Amino acid sequence: MKLNDFRSYYEPLIQQELLDQISSLSIPDSLKESMNYSLQAGGKRIRPILLLAVMHELGHNHPDALKVAAAVEMIHTYSLIHDDLPSMDDDDLRRGMPTNHKVFGEAVAILAGDALVTYSFGLIARLENVSSDDKVQLIDLMSVSAGAEGMVGGQILDIEGEEKKLELKELEQVHRLKTGALLTFSILAGAILAQAKPETIMSLTRFGEHLGLAFQIQDDILDVTGTSEELGKTAGKDENSEKSTYPGILTLPRAKEKLDYHASEALAAIEGLDGEMALLKELTAMIVKRKN
Amino acid sequence: MKLNDFRSYYEPLIQQELLDQISSLSIPDSLKESMNYSLQAGGKRIRPILLLAVMHELGHNHPDALKVAAAVEMIHTYSLIHDDLPSMDDDDLRRGMPTNHKVFGEAVAILAGDALVTYSFGLIARLENVSSDDKVQLIDLMSVSAGAEGMVGGQILDIEGEEKKLELKELEQVHRLKTGALLTFSILAGAILAQAKPETIMSLTRFGEHLGLAFQIQDDILDVTGTSEELGKTAGKDENSEKSTYPGILTLPRAKEKLDYHASEALAAIEGLDGEMALLKELTAMIVKRKN
Numbered sequence: 001m002k003l004n005d006f007r008s009y010y011e012p013l014i015q016q017e018l019l020d021q022i023s024s025l026s027i028p029d030s031l032k033e034s035m036n037y038s039l040q041a042g043g044k045r046i047r048p049i050l051l052l053a054v055m056h057e058l059g060h061n062h063p064d065a066l067k068v069a070a071a072v073e074m075i076h077t078y079s080l081i082h083d084d085l086p087s088m089d090d091d092d093l094r095r096g097m098p099t100n101h102k103v104f105g106e107a108v109a110i111l112a113g114d115a116l117v118t119y120s121f122g123l124i125a126r127l128e129n130v131s132s133d134d135k136v137q138l139i140d141l142m143s144v145s146a147g148a149e150g151m152v153g154g155q156i157l158d159i160e161g162e163e164k165k166l167e168l169k170e171l172e173q174v175h176r177l178k179t180g181a182l183l184t185f186s187i188l189a190g191a192i193l194a195q196a197k198p199e200t201i202m203s204l205t206r207f208g209e210h211l212g213l214a215f216q217i218q219d220d221i222l223d224v225t226g227t228s229e230e231l232g233k234t235a236g237k238d239e240n241s242e243k244s245t246y247p248g249i250l251t252l253p254r255a256k257e258k259l260d261y262h263a264s265e266a267l268a269a270i271e272g273l274d275g276e277m278a279l280l281k282e283l284t285a286m287i288v289k290r291k292n
Numbered sequence: 293m294k295l296n297d298f299r300s301y302y303e304p305l306i307q308q309e310l311l312d313q314i315s316s317l318s319i320p321d322s323l324k325e326s327m328n329y330s331l332q333a334g335g336k337r338i339r340p341i342l343l344l345a346v347m348h349e350l351g352h353n354h355p356d357a358l359k360v361a362a363a364v365e366m367i368h369t370y371s372l373i374h375d376d377l378p379s380m381d382d383d384d385l386r387r388g389m390p391t392n393h394k395v396f397g398e399a400v401a402i403l404a405g406d407a408l409v410t411y412s413f414g415l416i417a418r419l420e421n422v423s424s425d426d427k428v429q430l431i432d433l434m435s436v437s438a439g440a441e442g443m444v445g446g447q448i449l450d451i452e453g454e455e456k457k458l459e460l461k462e463l464e465q466v467h468r469l470k471t472g473a474l475l476t477f478s479i480l481a482g483a484i485l486a487q488a489k490p491e492t493i494m495s496l497t498r499f500g501e502h503l504g505l506a507f508q509i510q511d512d513i514l515d516v517t518g519t520s521e522e523l524g525k526t527a528g529k530d531e532n533s534e535k536s537t538y539p540g541i542l543t544l545p546r547a548k549e550k551l552d553y554h555a556s557e558a559l560a561a562i563e564g565l566d567g568e569m570a571l572l573k574e575l576t577a578m579i580v581k582r583k584n
Binding site: 087088111126134 | 316319320323324333373377398399405406409413414415416425427428429431432434436438439441444445447448449
């Protein structure tokens, strides 16, 4: 199956799963609207698609896969809502639309984020077709990937990094935590649901780590080369804020080389696996070539 | 055992468990300091003590009880950090000390809260002496109690309630969610770890619900009758902000009657249980009589 067909098939299902989850809640309207607003704002759904693509390539269908994919997307969305806050990155636009706090106010935005991250753990705990052992493993990994030793820690390093020039190693660490950890979790979650063997999980982890870095390098490159219209957010923001980036540290051509390096390492990691892994290869190519 | 002895024994252990958990993390210093600052700021540790008291009264020791107690205290602490933010209740003092964002800045405070709630789920998932089935049940209940249908939803209703006069029923709903849900979870978590029978769990749930309301009514009464020094936070804040409170809706004498009603209903709920329940009775009396 081609990636475009795969995405066209799954994106509406992911969207619907997110809607169904939130509409099942008996909660104040403002909170529900705020949670839905950011969940429905679209985006590329890379994490859910990665999870589902891993399962597809491992030849495994799982009735709860969409729910786990929704949990990961909720964590990602909560992180965007909090990152956009005035005290953090202070962004007014996200995916071409006003950010959550611009529409609902800061208090509701913070709480919508809190609600999403809290809900995602319960969603995994309530899966109907996953063993308790596997749920516990998913929750443990999700907590580490999303928390202080993962995404939240990365956001702290990112904020602190704004006030100084980072070395390449430090910048890589920011991205490993801030973006890489949850991307890798998405891949691992697919592998766990597919009952993959430990060697397969190790290869996929390596794939995820390189893919995450490639993703972030391309993000930095796009901030230099893209337009605000293409990006759906303010272009040139990193440069204007003197934030450390790959092009800033390495120059643009060498940042592109670095991008190619991680993309090819990602591909090498899944080379020996059973199955074609065609979707994962296409996803890697898409991340390298993306315009937003 | 007397409640005072019980608390004197367990409070340092709870404190140490919280310290141990955070010091085990490889995370940026600022994040670690911010998480520790609020966790170590003290407070009454009512939720951990409730959990441990329930286990004690059910005659059950559990090697992981302190870890679950720590997880609940982390959730409670995260909620305080976020509630104190300028866009929420805008409090400068908490337990007599500057609030987290006053010391570490808003961005770090938000992320410390995010890290605490995320970590607490992983902490439960990694318990060594609890079955996966029980972990899953604890995580499900904790997610609901702390999330949009529990504590977070209550905070939304609380904020929205500031702009209008609430009816008694509405005020009660705010408190059931904002304070009651996590208090009740603490009690349930103790019962689950103690392998309590369903009837016992139902009685303890009813106990928790009334105790939670009693707790909150006393909070409102103290805001009217207490001094800032006793409370460790600004007294008279509710009245000055025209916030709906029990004394405000009912008058002070009738709020005190309501407090006594819920306290006696709490006691009635545990009357028929095996064992003395002496600690739970004392805890109820303490909550009614507390000065902060």
